Amino acid sequence: xxxxxxxxxxxxxxxxxxxxxxxxxxxxxxxxxxxxxxxxxxxxxxxxxxxxxxxxxxxxxxxxxxxxxxxxxxxxxxxxxxxxxxxxxxxxxxxxxxxxxxxxxxxxxxxxxxxxxxxxxxxxxxxxxxxxxxxxxxxxxxxxxxxxxxxxxxxxxxxxxxxxxxxxxxxxxxxxxxxxxxxxxxxxxxxxxxxxxxxxxxxxxxxxxxxxxxxxxxxxxxxxxxxxxxxxxxxxxxxxxxxxxxxxxxxxxxxxxxxxxxxxxxxxxxxxxxxxxxxxxxxxxxxxxxxxxxxxxxxxxxxxxxxxxxxxxxxxxxxxxxxxxxxxxxxxxxxxx
Amino acid sequence: xxxxxxxxxxxxxxxxxxxxxxxxxxxxxxxxxxxxxxxxxxxxxxxxxxxxxxxxxxxxxxxxxxxxxxxxxxxxxxxxxxxxxxxxxxxxxxxxxxxxxxxxxxxxxx
Numbered sequence: 001x002x003x004x005x006x007x008x009x010x011x012x013x014x015x016x017x018x019x020x021x022x023x024x025x026x027x028x029x030x031x032x033x034x035x036x037x038x039x040x041x042x043x044x045x046x047x048x049x050x051x052x053x054x055x056x057x058x059x060x061x062x063x064x065x066x067x068x069x070x071x072x073x074x075x076x077x078x079x080x081x082x083x084x085x086x087x088x089x090x091x092x093x094x095x096x097x098x099x100x101x102x103x104x105x106x107x108x109x110x111x112x113x114x115x116x117x118x119x120x121x122x123x124x125x126x127x128x129x130x131x132x133x134x135x136x137x138x139x140x141x142x143x144x145x146x147x148x149x150x151x152x153x154x155x156x157x158x159x160x161x162x163x164x165x166x167x168x169x170x171x172x173x174x175x176x177x178x179x180x181x182x183x184x185x186x187x188x189x190x191x192x193x194x195x196x197x198x199x200x201x202x203x204x205x206x207x208x209x210x211x212x213x214x215x216x217x218x219x220x221x222x223x224x225x226x227x228x229x230x231x232x233x234x235x236x237x238x239x240x241x242x243x244x245x246x247x248x249x250x251x252x253x254x255x256x257x258x259x260x261x262x263x264x265x266x267x268x269x270x271x272x273x274x275x276x277x278x279x280x281x282x283x284x285x286x287x288x289x290x291x292x293x294x295x296x297x298x299x300x301x302x303x304x305x306x307x308x309x310x311x312x313x314x315x316x317x318x319x320x321x322x323x324x325x326x327x328x329x330x331x332x333x334x335x336x337x
Numbered sequence: 338x339x340x341x342x343x344x345x346x347x348x349x350x351x352x353x354x355x356x357x358x359x360x361x362x363x364x365x366x367x368x369x370x371x372x373x374x375x376x377x378x379x380x381x382x383x384x385x386x387x388x389x390x391x392x393x394x395x396x397x398x399x400x401x402x403x404x405x406x407x408x409x410x411x412x413x414x415x416x417x418x419x420x421x422x423x424x425x426x427x428x429x430x431x432x433x434x435x436x437x438x439x440x441x442x443x444x445x446x447x
Binding site for chain 1: 350353354359370373375376377396397400429
């Protein structure tokens with residue numbers, strides 16, 4: 001075994017992979033593009049379906065990485081990968097015994113769906129904005145007023161040919177239910193409407209949370225995609241949709257419109273794929289070698305996949321994959337693939 | 338004196354949530370919170386004896402009530418024969434037959 005295992009990305013995927021490798025006695029190096037560990041979860045407030053603070057997951061991982069002396073380098077932008085080395089944009093080459101891609105995914109840019117007016121109208125927000133506002137301790141309309149009616153739109157940048165994102169981002173349905181409950185708790189007098197295409201409550205406790213949202217929190221669910229949003233004189237927003245369960249068009253004005261942005265493949269995936277030979281799926285995410293037996297293996301020997309680099313997934317699934325990948329890496333280092 | 342030009346103007350079909358008053362809907366849901374857990378599967382309508390012979394569609398009717406669209410609902414619900422087959426099927430365990438009666442009682446004085 002020459003060199004260390006190089007982990008690209010210092011989010012929960014990268015940190016847990018490094019820790020699981022460490023437990024097996026394998027040294028690794030984490031290359032992180034930003035200036036801190038934690039990835040996307042750093043900006044998140046509570047996690048579904050248990051309302052666990054995201055910090056309760058991120059902080060112990062960061063502490064464990066520091067305590068176990070796992071080497072971490074910040075400000076590292078990876079431009080080329082193969083199973084033996086990683087090249088940074090500075091031109092530096094880092095030898096690797098194996099490479100693990102943990103660089104996650106990108107949140108869909110809601111401005112691309114211009115018909116919803118994100119970045120144009122003041123009271124249109126994304127799910128990430130809501131998490132940020134919750135973290136900052138104040139959720140309110142743009143002018144600081146308390147919202148009386150909130151609409152949450154599912155599938156923004158997911159299941160949508162118009163923006164080249166055919167896949168389902170998987171976690172937004174349950175995130176929408178979670179945020180609807182949080183908003184209803186903050187504003188008990190407000191009406192919260194979720195506009196959904198399908199409710200994909202795939203995980204343990206998710207369907208139960210959906211049911212609680214309906215019965216205990218009186219959240220309204222309307223099946224239909226909002227077609228457009230337009231501004232009103234008082235900076236509120238008017239939305240149009242079809243209420244498909246009654247077969248009639250529906251119109252309403254809301255104080256806040258929240259767009260549940262999906263996960264899309266990183267732009268970088270294309271050149272990491274072309275330099276490494278690890279193939280991408282049609283949706284731009286990395287393709288696992290086999291969806292049953294080899295989920296954490298890329299199609300290229302010596303390159304492993306953990307987390308949302310290969311498809312949208314939950315925090316729990318990502319952490320499980322990290323442990324699974326560590327075992328497969330140990331086998332690879334000992335016996336070859 | 339209105340002149341008949343041989344055409345008419347259709348009323349807008351849109352559900353205008355700003356104009357609709359949800360108070361009666363809220364009353365119904367308050368007395369029967371389980372109705373909110375409907376997932377719109379349509380099992381009630383599929384099994385409906387009345388729906389087999391008429392245009393009666395309980396899923397659609399109660400959804401309209403929840404949007405504040407009460408016009409014609411009471412008359413529509415008169416088509417229900419209260420046989421209760423829908424209640425046997427509802428995957429969310431909603432007492433759909435009781436829901437028919439609750440909605441009728443609430444909208445009766447409308």
